[in-house]
Amino acid sequence: MASQKIATLVLVLGLLIMPFSIASYAQIPCNTVYNDLYPCLGFVMGGGKVDPACCSGFKTVLGLAKTKTDRQGVCSCLKSLVSDATDGEIKNAAQIPKLCGLNIPYVISRNIDCSK
Template sequence: MRSLLLAVCLVLALHFGEAAVSCNTVIADLYPCLSYVTQGGPVPSLCCNGLTTLNSQAQTSADRQGVCRCIKSAIGGLTLSPGTIDNALSLPSKCGINLPYKFSPSTNCESIK
């Protein structure tokens, strides 16, 4: 599963490479969250640090939309259980971060300002 996620992200990095926040950066920042999303349990502090970093890097609407598209495409290519999706959706609140998008395959990234 990790190799599939990384492969998807590499393809996305080529597509969205012009954004200030690259898909490689998005994946690097979110990689520590993978264990929580797939297995539950406590959220690793490195995951929350990555979310905070990612949130501070995506300052413009274009940046936030690009980050959203990277996340949406990466998780959209995986088979996720309802519990896994719930874990992903709960990450920002568990880390005390307010993101302008949800970690969901149904998120409309173009609506993010």
């Protein structure tokens, strides 16, 4: 279990420094999304209380996503983040918008349909 968390952390940190992404066609690159959401990592990995910086980062990302293409790009970035996460980590990640008082048009999961 600890090795799985370490692997997930390494994956997320690697994605944070990745200059290009799955959603590189969008105006908002994934590395921007990952950097803004980095404060959420502690909650995603272990639950507890959501860091206010996490909520702030999520609000920043949502504020940047003005167009449909941007929103689809952000969705693809989130989908790529959870692709190798554990079910518990995905459950925690999916709770963040609600816990931060934010409304996003999808539930964070491995099966997000970003085309809509």
